[in-house]
Amino acid sequence: MKPVRLQPDTTYCMDIDQIIEKLLDARRVTILTGAGVSAASGVPTFRGQGGLWRQYRAEDLATPGAFARDPSLVWEWYGWRRELIASCRPNAAHEVIARWSRGFERCRVLTQNVDDLHARADTAGLVRLHGSIWELACWRGCGATWRDESVPLASSPPRCPRCGNLARPAVVWFGETLNPADLDAAFDACACDMFLTVGTSAIVHPAAGLVHEARRRGAFTAEINLDSTPASAHVDVALQGPAEQILAEIAARYESSPRDR
Ligand code: APR
Numbered sequence: 001m002k003p004v005r006l007q008p009d010t011t012y013c014m015d016i017d018q019i020i021e022k023l024l025d026a027r028r029v030t031i032l033t034g035a036g037v038s039a040a041s042g043v044p045t046f047r048g049q050g051g052l053w054r055q056y057r058a059e060d061l062a063t064p065g066a067f068a069r070d071p072s073l074v075w076e077w078y079g080w081r082r083e084l085i086a087s088c089r090p091n092a093a094h095e096v097i098a099r100w101s102r103g104f105e106r107c108r109v110l111t112q113n114v115d116d117l118h119a120r121a122d123t124a125g126l127v128r129l130h131g132s133i134w135e136l137a138c139w140r141g142c143g144a145t146w147r148d149e150s151v152p153l154a155s156s157p158p159r160c161p162r163c164g165n166l167a168r169p170a171v172v173w174f175g176e177t178l179n180p181a182d183l184d185a186a187f188d189a190c191a192c193d194m195f196l197t198v199g200t201s202a203i204v205h206p207a208a209g210l211v212h213e214a215r216r217r218g219a220f221t222a223e224i225n226l227d228s229t230p231a232s233a234h235v236d237v238a239l240q241g242p243a244e245q246i247l248a249e250i251a252a253r254y255e256s257s258p259r260d261r
Contacts, residue, residue, distance in 0.1 A: 015222075015237045016246075020254045022220045026193035027105040030219070031097055032210055034112045036199020036226060040244040041088040043115050044081075047201050048227070053077050062173045067139065071166060072156050078169050079153035082133055086151045090121035093198065096247040098123040099255075108189035112200060112207050114171045127185045129178055129207055135170035138163060145170050178206065190214040198224045199243045202231040211235060 023029070035045040044050045046058040053061070056077070060066060067074045090098075098121040101107045108125045111118050114133040118126050137145040138160035146161065157166045172178055178186075183206065195214035202208045202223075211231050215221045221235040224246050232238040239246055 012239065015239055016250060016253070018237055019222050019239075019250055020257065022194050022222075023250075023254050024257055024259075026220075028192040029100065029104045029106070029194045029196070030108045030110065030189040030192040030214065031100070031196045031198060032110045032112075032200065032207060033093075033097070033118070033198050034200025034202075034207075036201075037093045037097075037111075037243050038088070038091070038113055038115050038117050039199065039226075040091040040093065040242065041115075041117055043085055043088050043113075043117070047203075053080060059174055062171070063175055064173055065175070067168060067173075071139075071168075075153065075157050076155075078133065079155075082151050082153055085115045085117075085133060088115065088117065090117045092244040092248045094118055094121035094123070096251040097121070097198075099251070101125050106192075108185070108192070110186050110189060110207070110210065112204065114169075127182050127189070129172070129182055129186060131169075131171040131179075133169060133171060136167045137170040138165055139168040140165040186210055187213065190219070191217050192219050195219040195221045196224065197221070197231055197235070198247070200225070200229070201227075202229040 039045055061074050061077050094117050097109055097118065101109050101124040108127060109118055109123050110127045110129055112130050114130050116132050116134055134147060134149050135145055136148045140163065142160060142163040144160050144162040157168065159165065160167050190210055190213040192214060195211055197211045211221055212234060215234065222237040223231050223235045224239045224243050226240065226242060228240060
């Protein structure tokens with residue numbers, strides 16, 4: 001990935017200061033993450049540069065309709081993503097988030113990422129809103145889900161061990177509803193002092209609505225993203241740049257700040 005140079009102008013420095021101030025006073029912190037958090041680990045994002053696989057967009061493949069039409073094509077895409085992710089390691093953004101997840105009185109990490117890099121960084125209070133690429137489920141919905149970390153994937157979907165129908169990735173596709181328990185946990189986590197949205201294009205709902213819900217409930221809201229997003233104009237602070245650098249900078253200053261407050 002091309003390194004992006006941060007421009008530490010006055011506004012940027014004041015925004016960082018404000019986030020640190022708020023973190024020092026916060027008891028309940030919620031962090032929503034998207035594909036941008038894993039970009040520095042080498043996991044391709046869905047939108048923007050490198051977001052396409054062959055000529056397909058995520059919206060063309062990550063749907064029940066696409067799987068019904070051509071299970072092998074969708075399977076092949078997930079096989080390609082698995083092979084990439086298998087060699088990826090958590091980066092500085094995952095590590096900072098993992099440390100914070102254990103450091104506040106209550107911290108929730110809501111991720112749209114299916115790569116499990118937050119879990120591998122030992123993140124506490126993690127809600128995987130869109131599931132995991134390392135799990136499979138029965139396509140016909142008999143209720144079976146199971147862990148399957150094989151790389152490479154078999155060339156076509158295996159069979160459900162319970163009912164014999166096709167298996168599918170246990171991820172939430174466009175047009176599908178999130179696990180109700182995860183959605184409840186996400187909305188509960190909007191009751192917080194500080195809500196950080198990191199590395200997400202903020203266009204896929206319901207995740208994209210959470211920052212607004214948190215703001216409505218009185219949270220201080222901040223965004224860290226390479227580009228500006230539909231959320232940028234609505235948060236208290238929007239920092240543009242690589243999450244792995246900005247979070248590391250905030251963490252270094254926050255973690256060395258005196259706590260006698
Ligand atoms: N640091 C911060 N932000 C980054 C970085 C980085 N190093 N690299 C990329 N980004 C930003 C991009 O500018 C973009 O705004 O991360 C965002 C990634 O956006 P998407 O690819 O749309 O990913 P995400 O928001 O997670 O997508 C949501 O859509 O396709 C579905 O289910 C899939 O969970 C996914 C959902």
